Amino acid sequence: MGRGMGTGVTGCRLQVTSFLLLLSTILLAICMLVSLGWGAQEGAWKQAVEPWKWHFPRDHGAHPEFRTEWWYFTGNLMDTAGKQYGYQLTFFRQGVALQPKDPQNSWSIRDLYLAHFTLTDVSLSRFWCDERTSRTGPGLAGAAKDGMDVRLLNWSATMKGNTILVEARRQDMELSLKLTPRKPLVLQGEDGLSRKGPNKGQASYYYSYTELQTNGTIKTPGSQTALRVEGTSWFDHEFGSNQLAQDQVGWDWFSLHLSSGQDVMIYLLRRKDGSPDPASSGTLVDRSGKATHLALSEISVEPLSHWKSTQSGATYPSQWRIAIRSANINLVVGPLVANQELVTEGSTGVTYWEGAVAGTGTSGGGQVTCKGYIEMTGYAGSLGGVF
């Protein structure tokens, strides 16, 4: 299991209201109970235990027999004038019941769909986010089972042939991008089974497209008009039914594209005592697309400075020294915009930082630059209590 689990059902909601918050908290509570062993009683949700038999494009689609699933797109973009942007578009499917109570009624709930959409304008140092929630309803949200076609109201991600089309729109904020993989997909963990803790089933199925050539248009509240952009995206698809272990307070997730053509993914599960969980790990993808699993012992991540959010009061690391000893990679990475925090109502603490980053360093002895996205959860105090 990696980033997003749990956050997936809450996330960025600047105009969130308490009823929804409550629902969200309840969803979190379910997640928590499941992690405490309720899952066994629930039983019916499938667990990520055995290695998955992958079939694409089928596995780009939904796996409703698992409780939680997400499709995660992040990317670093540049417009024709050379200005830098970042985006995040994430779809979550949270199973509520294996069967809807009233299958005849389209509103009867089986899954809830939630989505987050953020845009970062580096030149303006601005960050915007929005979110959507919906049940399946009469064609309001859903994900196809035979391929990638996930929709939530007017936000969607669909794959046709080798191209993924991601679209999201609200009044002053738009995203319409074509994503084409430059490298084959990478099965994370052991053949796609990614361990998140010591317990059985405390894992998810997880694969990524680490490098997607991206072009299309965006519109930000700052730009007012649509801008042609191109750049590189990262795509994760993950599904499972189990959550964080009790002593895990949050996680840091790094996805970086190096100018050397290498891609790095690292996730660090932080325990209450501050030490990384042994299940933390990473993946290094080389220029040709060949992936190598990185054990915790091969990775070193050291925060160099911190940034304190005035919104949530949380203090996040804001610069890191990242070293992958086995590959002789040394990087110093920092955010492109300091504030890329997604804040809900402060009290619930489901607040996280996810944003575009860039850095410089060396790889195999040569100078490199890098761009990418970092996600940090569990810094706004109470999240640790929830989990």
Add this chain to the structure above:
Amino acid sequence: MAEPVIRVIDLWKDYADDLTNAPALRGSSLEISAGEVVALFGKSGSGKSTLFNLIAGLDHPTKGRIEVEGQDLELLGEKGRTNLRRFRLGFVFQFFNLLPTLTAFENVFLSLELAAKPDAAVARDALKEVGLAGKEHRYPNELSGGEQQRVAIARAIVKRPSIILADEPTGNLDTATGNQILDLLTHRCRESGTTLVMATHASFTCRYADRILRMVDGIVVEETSGEVLAR
């Protein structure tokens, strides 16, 4: 003879809404000098009250001319006539016409207030002079008729007017009280040199007068024969 303080020339008065009766005044004329005490003697309905009201500027004549202290009332205007009543004229009525909601003192003081000389001591003295010391704070309905008329006299005299018009001042009083009142009134006027005109239908009133004018059917006739006194 000095310039008359009241001069009435050919005064006519017709009550428009009283078609049945003949005009109340049909060409009255008279002249009264300063300091004179005059009795205007006539029967009820002969036009005395009408004449008084006209002299006081409380009503308008149909025809004719009234001069008070040399001023034509019509030319004086409403404001001038009001000022005349305020400062130069005193009124004593048959039915006393005290304000029922005011005490004896307040009734007198009202007169001073209107004449812009609000002095409580003056009002109290005036009441004392008419023999009502100690009754200052009684309301009119707590006073006898004679006492009420005394208050009315005090009210008229207190502002030191040049003329006092008394309309049947004893009409509502028994003879003894009436005589006391007339005595008081004429005495006070003579003392202060105030012109006093008394309208009356009672002959004994005329005894207190320097001069008697007779009023018959709206016309004033100078009484020279002493016929009234004889009766």
Add this chain to the structure above:
Amino acid sequence: MKIVTKSFLRYLPRRLSLSLLQLMGVACGVAAVVGMTMSAITALASFTKAVEFLSGKATHSMQRPAGPTEESALAGLARDPAVVRFSPVIDRRLRLANGDLVRFLGVDPFLDRAIRPEIADAEVRPAKDNAAGALSFLLDDDAVLIDKELARQLQLSSGSLLQTTRGALRVIGTFSNPSGEPLVLMDIAHAQKLFTLNGFVDRVDLILADESGFRGRWEEGFLIQSGRQRSAAFSAMLGAFRLNLEALSLLALFVGVFLIYNTAMFAVLNRRRDTGILRSLGARRYEIIAAFVTEILILGFIGGALGGIIGYFLTRFLTALIGTSITDLYFFLRPEPSAWSNWILFAGVALGCGASMLGGALPLLEIVRTDPAKALSGRVAGRQSGRNAHRTSLAGLLILAVSTVLLILPRTHIYVGFAGVFGFLIGVSLLTGSVLVAIHPGLRWVLGRVGRLPGKVAAGNIRQNLGRTAVAVAAFMVALSMSVGLGSMIGSFRQSLVWWMESQLQGELYIGKIGEADVPESFYEEVKKMPGLGGADPYRNVQVLYRDVPVYVASVDASVVQRFTHFGWLKGGNENWEQVKRGGVVISESFSRRFGIKSGDTMTLHGAHGPAEFRVGGIFYDYTTEHGLLMMDRSTFLRVFGDHTINSLAAFIDPDNPHRLELIQEIKKKAEARGLPVQTQSQLRASILKVFDNTFAVTRSMRALAIVVAFFGIAGALLTLFMERRHDFGIYRALGFSTGQIATMTLLEGLGMGAVSYLLSMGAGTILAVLLINVINLRSFNWTIFFYPELGPYAWTAITALVASLGAAAYPIWKVCRTYPQMQIREE
């Protein structure tokens, strides 16, 4: 303080009983106005607030022109570029076990929070042992949220059951609702189940960015209304009701000001002699005016403040009444009487002072213009000559003439109609002086017969003191006319309604209830097939827009209705249904008048497949809605609107059918088996009459208020008369009048004035009723009420007049009995 002013103010404590009456007069007048106006404003504001609250942030709404909307449209809306946010809504009414009908919203909380964030702020308190407690809103099909006020009222909290006619619902939380409308909220999935609406919603609330683009894509087959159009439609719905309240407020104002006028005028007349004295002493006019104004303002101030307070308490009562009316006629509303504010006091004082000044102005003007000699001349104040009375009457006739013109002017605003009606009342009230002069001989004869000499003297006193008596009689007459007029109007309306029910409601049984319990189509089919049944009429009544204003469309089975009912037609008879059978419509009188549509005309409605044309086959009398009703055959309705809902089913049985009773029982059983409410013909009629009576509760209380106000008027007049002539009593005593005779005289003065007022009000009230029916009702509701003369209102008013006159005379009589023996002939 100046002595002049003091001399006036001393009257207030000196004539305490009169001052108190005057004070109460002002207070009651102000209370009537404040109470009525404030409750009308409060209730209407509460309605607007409820509408606004329900609309939330939506800029538009979209629905089928009639009946529910398919939810399949939502997927398209979700992707439409013009749609910023949308929320499907099931908007129904739910009958609680206690009989209240409350608004019920079925929404998707995720979609709805953008439209109605307040609702999403609900406090959900899950039971402790169940982590999924809050989720139960989404998962449990009996879970509801209710607003805090409703929860407080029904003493419910999280976990309690809300009993309704659709079963018990579990309250899982509460939310604050700033509007006065109780609200029950359910998840859309469960709402669909509760109302058997699977696959449908009532409407979609939208936040649109590009209206014209959106309309271009969706207008075909859907009714799209902007927020403004929607609230305009709501206002239009309440238009006539609002007007009714406004009219009642104006009425209160009229009666109130009249009474205060009366009071102020008495105060002025009382000071006539004093004015003369003061003027002879050289007081200036303005000093006297200032003294007066001070006195009047003190009365106006204290009375106004008192009236404000009384009015505030009256508001609490009237607001509830108005709320009940709105609930019966439109939707459940629980208007909160507005909280106390010093502005109420201020308004009361302003009104009291203003009306007092208005009332005092004319007499004051008259008195300062009168030569003081005249005021002093010994003529007793208020002894107005007959000639004066005739001059006043002339003014009255002039006002009557103007009013008549206003009333017969065609197609003017309803306010012109009101002006005409009030003008009529003012005009008539100005005639009272002349009437008193004219009927004096008659009154003298009658009172003489009743009370012998004291009676004759009493008649004389009424005639002699016209200045006083005419005003008192006028005020009392106006109040009694209101009573007669409103009473007759309501009575006639009720009779017309009864006639209407007899003409239209001929079914044996009525199954289902509009807005509460719809009848499944299958039940209709089942009943229709029952052997021996004369016919079944599947009634559907739905609001649609015609020329952008809401009207009602009813669908019926034309052949059944033609056979079993005999509608009251403006022209023709039941053959008018032939047009309906051929796809045409028949329209109500209100529809016809409102839109100027006649029999034989063609009109267009927007159906689910675009515009549809209808030929009008006839016009029928109808009192169910002032907005206009048109009826079409069910086959036409289904074709045009595709709405299969049946609100209620009327079952008709031939009266000579030998199995009539068994059939009735069988249908009842079938309906009860499905949990459908059943009403017999008489039950339905009774419930309609109950609604009718509730509706006029406000009117009736205004009627009562008018009488109370008038009582103080006439009591004040009598007491003034009595006080002014107290010295006369010495003369009567000298003449040998006994205490009893004086008491009789006083009593007969009161009764005489009461009787004259009543006699006048019989005529004026009848004319008022006719005006209310033929001008006000016709213009504001567009329907014809047939004037049914009834004894009731006249009898009630007579009793009222009698009691009020006796009551007004009581205090003076008591005074007479107590003090008469000591009275002497005496002049003050």
